[in-house]
Amino acid sequence: MLYFYFSNMRNWMKKDNSRTFMSARVISERKNDYVVVLSNGEEIDIRKGELKCFVGDIIELSEESDYLTIKQITKREKVVEKSSNKTAKSYRYSKSNQVLASNVDQIYIFIAVNQNFSLSKLERYVLVFSQKDIELYLVITKIDLTDNYIQCVKTFKVLYPNINILEISIYNKESLKNFENTLKSKHVGLFIGSSGAGKTTVINHLRQNNQEKVGDVRKDGKGKHTTTMSKMLYCQKYDYYVIDTPGFKAIDKNENLDLSILFSDILTLSDKCRFSDCNHDNTPGCEIELALKDGRISKEKVERYVYNRTKIS
Known part of the structure; x- marks a missing residue:
């Protein structure tokens, strides 16, 4: 049994007139249903409906008659x-x-x-x-x-x-x-x-x-x-x-990749170049070339930056 911790949750079950609401978390997805765990540790299957859920989602279930349905999905964080x-x-x-x-x-x-x-x-x-x-x-x-x-x-x-x-x-x-x-x-x-x-x-x-x-x-x-x-x-x-998660063969994503994750130092230097369209190759006033000469940045780091910038352009 999976004993799950629900952060920022007070009551895992509450009643509203004839209906009962309870919090749960999606722990797996199958073709026709989701496997969810309730705050008391019980695992149950919930048939898929109009709301699309993902593993990790915290959801609110509505009990109507003899079955449970997904009433809403708590705002997703860190997707x-x-x-x-x-x-x-x-x-x-x-x-x-x-x-x-x-x-x-x-x-x-x-x-x-x-x-x-x-x-x-x-x-x-x-x-x-x-x-x-x-x-x-x-x-x-x-x-x-x-x-x-x-x-x-x-x-x-x-x-x-x-x-x-x-x-x-x-x-x-x-x-x-x-x-x-x-x-x-x-x-x-x-x-x-x-x-x-x-x-x-x-x-x-x-x-x-x-x-x-x-x-x-x-x-x-x-x-x-x-x-x-x-x-x-x-x-x-x-x-x-x-x-x-299942294994994959190759990786990419749709949004433009943020090179500052690895090359914030180079991007900061390039902002100081004399010309906004500086190609960092024997260009007058190139801050990156100056940094290479005085040892503030390594040649290999610049080469990796150029390689990765070329790959995503």
Whole structure:
């Protein structure tokens, strides 16, 4: 049973004439119904209606006759989205966004060292999923498989010291302890990443005896999409709530990416250039070139900025 904490809620049930209202939280979505948990810990199924709900939504149920319906959805906070696509497990660009989850406190992006690991991949994840008021962690997994990732992570840490990175292996107790120390009691964490990156394995570690299905990884390092739908799970030891999500193949989102997440220093300098259309390449009065000469900024940081700016233009 999932014992769930409802913040900023007083009474989970109240009566109004012949109807009874109760608060609940959506913990999973199926084809025809939602799985919700009441404030007393009971899980029930609610048939879908006109109101579209997402995992993490706090809703108000109305009891009329012998069945419950969704009366309203509490205002969503800290919504995490991805771009919609005809390919269900792709995060590539499309005309609309899909909500991954709502009311999220922390985002954990799982990236396996044996799955096309690169500096640009780490940068892209941060640019796509970083947002205000949600803690973000890059979780580098399966570090027992190879040492090839070390230099890439080292470079990333030097370039972006304010981004949280965790390096873990299910066989390394100290690394798992470092991961556990980031979990905040009564908070909700969204676990995302490619199939086979180890999300479910870590969740099974956190939940101990309450095991989710884990699939084999193919020879090319890609997973088999064992998790088929998003669902919220309770980790009793940590009094913590995890939203597990299906793996994806690629990432993007519709809105223009905010380069200031990684390159605020460069953007601040570019605002001081003599010319507003400065291309930062042998241009008179270029503040970035001056900063390169006096060591205020590194050549590699500028190169990463140019690379990422080109990718999103």
